[in-house]
Amino acid sequence: MRVSSTVERLDVPPGGSGIVPLQVINTSAVIESLSVSVIGLPDDLFRSEPTALALFPEASGALTMTLALPDAFPAGTYPVTLVVSGSAPGARDAFHDLDLVVPPHPHLALSATPSRVRTRGRAAFVVEVRNDGNVPLDVALRALDSDRTLRTTLTPSTLSVVPGAVTSSTVLVRGPRQLLGSDRDRPLKVAAQATDTQSEVDLVLRQRSTISRGLLTALILLSILALWALAFLLGMKQVFGTDPFTKVAPPSFFAATVSEDGTTGTPENPNPAPAGALQKTDGPVPAGVGATITGVITGASDGQGVGRITVDAMRNSPKGLVVVSSAATQDDGSYSMAGVFPGSYMIRVSADGYETAFYGGTPTSDGAAFVAAPAQQVKSGVNMPITGLPATISGHVDTGEAPGVVAVTVQARPAWDGADPNTFYPAAPLPIDASGSYVLSNLPAPGTYELTFLAPGYQPTTITERVLGGQNRFALDVRLGAGTGQIGGLVTDGRNPLGGVQVSTTSAGKTLVVGTPTVGQVGQFVLPNLPTPATYVLTFTKQGFSTRTVVVDLTAGQIRGDLNIVMSGGAGVVTGTALDSSGAGLGGVTVTAGGSATTLSTTTLTSGAVGTFTLTGLQPGSITLTFTKPGYTSASVPVTLSASGPTAPVTVTLSSALGSVTGQVTQGGVGVAGATVQATDGVITRTTTSTAGGAHGAGTYLLADLPAGTYTLSVTTTTGGPVVATAVVTIPPGGVASQDLPIGGP
Structure with missing residues (x-):
C-alpha cells in the first residue's frame, strides 16, 4: 500500500474538528478492502469516510479522516500516525505521520455555595473555581465590594487548577454591625483572574439588625412611658417648687462685653472670653452649645485607617490633664466626639499594641498642639498617625508529605499602597521547621502582608493577612498544591528507535494515550501535564512485539525524560499449569524459557488460579521451559512455537525433593x-x-x-x-x- 496526504500539520482547537484527506494506492496484486486506524490518539476521536475502501490492484482512491476534539483536550503538539491496512493475508500497512497542534484555550467558571447568607455580622461562602479550558491555570482571586463597607478574606487567594479540575476557596465576609432597621443586602463580587481568562460570581451578605423589630417596639413603648413619667414629675416640681433657678455656666462660656473704646475687656472681667463663646443672657444656657471634633486615625506604617483606637480630648486642670471626652475609631479609622465644651484641647490616641501619641506628633503632652473646639461647630480634619508595636504571623504548611521531607520557605511582602515591592520580611526566605510551622516576627504594624510559600516541585502559594499593632496572628493552614509532572523517553527494539508504539497510562481516572513517531524523532514519547505526586503504570504496545509495562513514581512537579524502553520482538505466548504430586496447583514456581534470543521468565500464580502461568514475547521456534521451586525437583519441557497460531497449554508435575x-x-x-x-x-x-x-x-x-x-x-x-x-x-x-x-x- 502507498498513502499520501497534503496535511502534515493539523491545527485543531479544543471542541473543534479537522480533516485529513488521504490518497491511497493499492500496490498489491489482489482486490483490497482498506481501512484506517490511528496511533497516538484514541480511535474514537477519528471518523473515516468511507469506513472501508475497496480498490483493484494499482487503483487509487480517497479516504477522509475527520478528527473531533473534546472541549478540555490538553494543549500541545501530538505526533499521530494514520495506518492504512488491507484485509488480504500478508498485506503490508502504509503509514502517514502528522503533527496535531492543539492551541491553548484557557477558560474559567465560578460558582458559589451558598451565594446568599443571612446573618448579623459575618458569613462564609465557598467559591468553586472550575477550569473548563485545556491548560493548567494559576488563578488569583479577589473580592470586590462596591460600597467598601465589607471586610473580606479569601483562603486561599491563589489557586492552581489543572484542566477539568474544580478547586474551592473560602470567602470570609464581615459587615459593619447594624443596630436598627430592616434586613440590608450588601452585595459583593468574587473575581477570578488567570492568563487570558477571567470570571466573576455574585454574593450577597444579608444583614439582620442587632435589635429586632419586636424588641424595638417594646423599647419605644417603654420610652413613651418613661417620658410621661418624667413630664409628670417635672410638672409637679414646677407647680410646687419654691427654689429659684440656680444653674449657671462658667464665665468662659460667655462672650466678653465690648466696651465703648472697642476693647473686649471690662473692669469686672479684664480678660476677654475665648473665641466662639456665647453671649450672656438671662435664664439657662441654650441647648446644643457643645462642639464636635472629628478626624481619622491612620497607621504610621501603611497609612490605612485603624479601628478600635481610643481618642481622648484633654484639658489642663490644677490636678493635671483631665479627659473631657472620648471616642473610639470605626474600622476605617474615623471618629467623632460630640458635645465637647467649647475651648482648646489636647488630643491623645492610645490602644493596646500601639504607642500613645498626642496631636502634634509628640509622645507626651509636652509640645502637643491644641485643637480649638468652637461652640455649635464641627472641628474636622483632626487626623493623626499611630505607630503600632511589631507584630507576628505564625501558621502551619501542609505539603501532603511527611513533615520535613519537602523544603518549604516563606516570605512576607507589604501589600499596602505605596509599599516598596522589593521589601521582604525577613530579607531572606525563611525555611519552615521540621513540623511544618513558621513564625514571621518583627513585622511593621498595622499592615497587610502577602505571604508567599515556595517549595521545589510545588505551585507557589500566596495568602494575605492583616496584622494590628503588637498582634500575634495565627494564619490559616496552607496546603501546597504540587505542580504537574511529565514522563518522556525513548522506545527501541534493542538497537534502533521504534516508531508506531502506543504508550498509555491512566491519569485522574482517564486513559491517556500517545504514540511514538515513525519519522523525525522516531521512538520518542512524552506524557505531559501529569498530576503529582503519583505513581503511573505505563504500557507500551506494538503489533509484532511483546507488551511492556513500566511503573514510574513522580515526586511533586518532577519531570522525567530518561526512560529507555526496550521492546522484545515476537508475540509468541505460552500458557500452562504447574502441579504438585497430589495434582493441586503449585504456586511460586519459576518458569524460564530458554533457547531463544532473549531469556524470559515468570512465576506461577499463588492465588486465584494457583499454579497457572503466561509467558509472552517469545519468538517462533523451539524453546525449553524449565520449572524450578525450592524443595521440589526441577523439570524441563520442550515447546515449539508456531507463527500460525497459539501453542497448547503446558502442564508439568513437580515432585517434592x-x-x-x-x-x-x-x-x-x-x-x-x-x-x-x-x-x-x-x-x-x-x-x-x-x-x-x-x-x-x-x-x-x-x-x-x-x-x-x-x-x-x-x-x-x-x-x-x-x-x-x-x-x-x-x-x-x-x-x-x-x-x-x-x-x-x-
Missing part, C-alpha cells in the same frame, strides 16, 4: 518412648522425640521435610545426656528411609 526418615528406638527389644532423636548432615539439623505409639509401636519417631542426602542419626534418653545410639542413613529425593535405633547393642 524432600524426604523423611522413620523407625523405632528400642532397648532390649522394647520400644523406648521420650527419647530424643536427632538427624544432621553437618548443615541441617532436625530433632524429634520418640512416641508412645505409632506405626512401629512405642518408641516410633519421624523426621520429615529433609533434603535428599546422607544424615547421621543419634539418640539420647535424657536432656543433655550422652548419646546412647547412632546410625547413618541415606534419604532419597522425595523418598522415605527406615532406620531402627536400638540402645545398648546393634
